[in-house]
Amino acid sequence: xxxxLTDEQSEIKGTAKQFMADRFKPEKVRELAEAxxxxxxxxxxxxxxxxxxxxVSEDDGGQGLGLVELAVLLEEAGYACAPSQLLGSAGxxxxxxxxxxxxxRAEWLPRLASGEATGAFGAIGPAAGGxxxxxxxxxxxxxxxxxxxxxxxxxxxxxxxxDFEAVEAIDATRSYATISAPAGERMPGDAGAGRDRxxxxxxxxxxxxxxxxxxxxxxxxRERKQFDRAIGSYxxxxxxxxxxxxxxxxxxxxxxxxxxxxxxxxxxxxxxAAMVSARAADAAWxxxxxxxxxxxxxxxxxxHDLQFWLKRSRVAGxxxxxxGEHRDRVAELAGLGAGSAAGAPA
Amino acid sequence: xxxxxxxxxAAFRDEVRIWLKENHPGPVPEGDDAAEFEFRRAWQKxxxxxxxxxxxxPEEFGGRGASLIEQAIFNExxxxxxxxxxxxxxxxxxxxxxxxxxxxxxxxxxxxxxxLSGEEIWCQGFSExxxxxxxxxxxxxxxxxxxxxKITGQKVWTTYAHEAKYCMFLARTDPDAPKHxxxxxxxxxxxxxxxxxxxxxxxTGEAEFNEIFxxxxxxPDENVIGEVGGGWQVAITTLMFERAGLGAVAVVGLRRTLxxxxxxxxxxxxxxxPLIRQxxxxxxxxxxxxxxxxxxxxxxxxxTGIPGPEGSLGKWQWGxxxxxxxxxxxxxxxxxxxxxxxxxxxRFLRSRANSIEGGTTEVLQNIIAExxxxxxxxx
Ligand SMILES: Cc1cc2nc3c(=O)[nH]c(=O)nc-3n(C[C@H](O)[C@H](O)[C@H](O)COP(=O)(O)OP(=O)(O)OC[C@H]3O[C@@H](n4cnc5c(N)ncnc54)[C@H](O)[C@@H]3O)c2cc1C
Numbered sequence: 067x068x069x070x071l072t073d074e075q076s077e078i079k080g081t082a083k084q085f086m087a088d089r090f091k092p093e094k095v096r097e098l099a100e101a102x103x104x105x106x107x108x109x110x111x112x113x114x115x116x117x118x119x120x121x122v123s124e125d126d127g128g129q130g131l132g133l134v135e136l137a138v139l140l141e142e143a144g145y146a147c148a149p150s151q152l153l154g155s156a157g158x159x160x161x162x163x164x165x166x167x168x169x170x171r172a173e174w175l176p177r178l179a180s181g182e183a184t185g186a187f188g189a190i191g192p193a194a195g196g197x198x199x200x201x202x203x204x205x206x207x208x209x210x211x212x213x214x215x216x217x218x219x220x221x222x223x224x225x226x227x228x229d230f231e232a233v234e235a236i237d238a239t240r241s242y243a244t245i246s247a248p249a250g251e252r253m254p255g256d257a258g259a260g261r262d263r264x265x266x267x268x269x270x271x272x273x274x275x276x277x278x279x280x281x282x283x284x285x286x287x288r289e290r291k292q293f294d295r296a297i298g299s300y301x302x303x304x305x306x307x308x309x310x311x312x313x314x315x316x317x318x319x320x321x322x323x324x325x326x327x328x329x330x331x332x333x334x335x336x337x338x339a340a341m342v343s344a345r346a347a348d349a350a351w352x353x354x355x356x357x358x359x360x361x362x363x364x365x366x367x368x369x370h371d372l373q374f375w376l377k378r379s380r381v382a383g384x385x386x387x388x389x390g391e392h393r394d395r396v397a398e399l400a401g402l403g404a405g406s407a408a409g410a411p412a
Numbered sequence: 413x414x415x416x417x418x419x420x421x422a423a424f425r426d427e428v429r430i431w432l433k434e435n436h437p438g439p440v441p442e443g444d445d446a447a448e449f450e451f452r453r454a455w456q457k458x459x460x461x462x463x464x465x466x467x468x469x470p471e472e473f474g475g476r477g478a479s480l481i482e483q484a485i486f487n488e489x490x491x492x493x494x495x496x497x498x499x500x501x502x503x504x505x506x507x508x509x510x511x512x513x514x515x516x517x518x519x520x521x522x523x524x525x526x527x528l529s530g531e532e533i534w535c536q537g538f539s540e541x542x543x544x545x546x547x548x549x550x551x552x553x554x555x556x557x558x559x560x561x562k563i564t565g566q567k568v569w570t571t572y573a574h575e576a577k578y579c580m581f582l583a584r585t586d587p588d589a590p591k592h593x594x595x596x597x598x599x600x601x602x603x604x605x606x607x608x609x610x611x612x613x614x615x616t617g618e619a620e621f622n623e624i625f626x627x628x629x630x631x632p633d634e635n636v637i638g639e640v641g642g643g644w645q646v647a648i649t650t651l652m653f654e655r656a657g658l659g660a661v662a663v664v665g666l667r668r669t670l671x672x673x674x675x676x677x678x679x680x681x682x683x684x685x686p687l688i689r690q691x692x693x694x695x696x697x698x699x700x701x702x703x704x705x706x707x708x709x710x711x712x713x714x715x716t717g718i719p720g721p722e723g724s725l726g727k728w729q730w731g732x733x734x735x736x737x738x739x740x741x742x743x744x745x746x747x748x749x750x751x752x753x754x755x756x757x758x759r760f761l762r763s764r765a766n767s768i769e770g771g772t773t774e775v776l777q778n779i780i781a782e783x784x785x786x787x788x789x790x791x
Binding site: 067068069070071072075134284287288295296298299301304305307308309311312315316317319320322323326327330331341344345390392393394396397398400401402403405 | 413414415416417418421481670671674677678683684686689690692693694696697698700701702704705707708710711725728729774776777778780781782784785786787788789790
């Protein structure tokens with residue numbers, strides 16, 4: 067048993083960290099967010115590195131690595147709050163891999179892996195918490211193909227076949243849309259496994275978001291002085307920061323466990339995915355919101371960069387349901403039996 | 413990253429399992445604290461003779477030379493097999509590892525074996541009436557006398573002092589030095605005229621801990637661990653072992669508490685209550701995160717040898733989740749949850765100490781803020 071990244075995984079992490087630090091500096095994040103745009107040339111570079119298809123098999127045109135490697139990448143993407151098509155595309159590819167027919171895989175996986183096409187995902191109907199409800203589909207306005215979760219499983223739809231409306235979400239670092247009706251071709255495989263794997267990918271991004279917000283807050287708490295002392299020496303502030311670490315580390319432990327389980331111990335995945343979905347969403351939101359409090363007034367301004375992490379954490383943490391819904395699923399899998407879906411508080 | 417057991421780890425687990433099954437000592441006798449302690453001491457002796465104490469200690473010091481992961485597997489099997497804990501918990505978790513890390517060759521030869529066998533029980537004399545969280549402010553005073561030291565002062569909350577042969581004892585040897593530098597770490601023999609132990613009764617009714625009064629108690633020079641005046645560093649090592657040990661052992665206990673709680677919820681027909689479901693899920697998630705965090709810490713400790721300040725996270729999680737679970741169990745159980753003598757009311761009351769013993773939650777948060785996150789010190 068060994069909970070360390072392998073040398074190869076550490077190398078991927080190092081490369082991703084450097085790439086993000088060089089290409090997605092906060093000024094760049096702001097520029098893209100203000101324009102609500104992606105930089106296609108940067109996505110082309112990521113595709114060149116094989117990132118969208120890192121967890122796609124070599125037969126399907128990917129790198130043939132696992133969900134742990136994808137989690138490493140997405141944690142860094144979340145850390146940088148990088149506006150890019152990576153989550154939509156890599157996420158769609160995970161579901162197509164788990165649930166797609168051989169034809170669906172052959173049609174879309176090589177193109178998603180190479181960056182020639184981009185992907186999106188979301189849910190409609192009971193799968194989204196209501197009769198005609200649509201979730202915010204991640205990356206849909208710019209995508210070529212979308213995974214649509216519905217009551218029966220998952221559909222695969224070329225974006226042109228979906229009746230969608232772009233939505234200006236509070237998170238301006240990514241494009242979102244809602245759809246009016248399910249459409250596309252049914253995927254015959256294990257949509258539940260696809261959804262669980264996708265949930266882990268989102269959690270990895272949330273872990274990175276929380277890590278960065280915590281670092282920003284800690285750095286500020288070291289430097290900002292009030293009453294002649296660094297505010298980080300006040301326990302109301304320092305204990306806030308300690309609580310951020312607890313949340314981020316819980317989120318990270320659960321993320322890597324679930325990512326490992328997805329490939330190595332799939333029978334543990336449903337519970338692992340439900341646990342991390344709830345914890346990562348809460349930890350990222352609580353950490354970014356708590357960081358705002360550490361910054362005081364400046365943290366509430368449009369000028370301050372924290373807003374990008376804060377807003378993304380809120381939206382990403384609810385892409386596949388609310389933390390309350392995920393916890394209800396945890397309770398079910400932990401031995402309490404199925405609850406009434408309507409009874410799950412947010 | 414590979415979280416499955418390796419072949420040799422799995423073989424180790426099977427070996428533990430089989431041995432425990434064949435040698436299980438049966439339930440601990442209830443109602444008589446002294447009898448219970450002697451039962452656990454005899455059990456420890458049996459474990460020791462079969463080579464199952466000091467599982468992760470190096471073989472040259474009488475251990476089994478297993479990895480920390482294997483030690484964790486062992487602890488897990490103990491808890492899952494409902495096997496009573498060994499008597500000399502403090503010696504095994506703190507005293508021995510500290511002697512191994514900071515002791516002389518002679519000290520290792522003298523003290524380690526009887527810790528392992530349970531023949532010599534250890535306790536931890538750190539806290540004083542006026543020095544709890546601010547441990548470096550201790551006032552117990554050690555003065556040089558020929559060939560050794562004479563200690564005068566008072567300790568409090570000393571778990572198992574009434575059973576102990578030796579005490580990990582912090583005393584001030586240089587009152588003029590800055591407070592962290594004037595402290596020395598002694599191994600104090602408890603059975604001597606200058607040492608008086610008085611039991612303290614806890615809110616649970618039992619007396620796990622004690623006060624110790626010292627009047628010119630004697631300690632020979634060879635029982636100083638580390639340098640004279642260098643006791644603070646040894647104390648920190650002790651606390652890191654304490655917190656890491658607690659975190660690693662406690663998680664299995666928490667899982668069992670949660671299993672019991674889920675069974676209780678079902679028994680009371682409350683399994684579809686949405687609020688209860690949310691709480692149970694929080695516990696499940698928190699305990700699992702704690703288990704995984706402890707494994708991550710183990711992986712890191714295997715590289716460095718001595719656990720770092722991150723161990724404080726596990727100790728914090730333990731108190732947080734155990735208190736929340738036992739509160740809920742006490743409530744769900746109805747009148748039995750607050751009736752003297754029930755398991756639910758005992759666990760509920762005992763858990764109140766979890767955020768105090770081994771460092772209060774506030775102090776743990778200070779450590780995380782200052783030593784892990786690098787925030788400025790309070791003072
Ligand atoms: C069941 C049990 C077993 C124990 N066993 C042992 C043992 O075997 N050996 C031993 O040496 N000790 C033992 N202890 C003692 C334990 O380590 C101390 O109780 C603990 O360190 C707190 O010290 P205190 O009780 O003096 O409280 P204090 O330090 O006086 O703290 C009182 C309150 O003030 C808070 N506080 C203090 N300082 C700060 C600060 N800087 N920042 C924020 N808040 C602060 C604390 O968090 C706490 O809430 C045991 C305690 C218990 C409950």
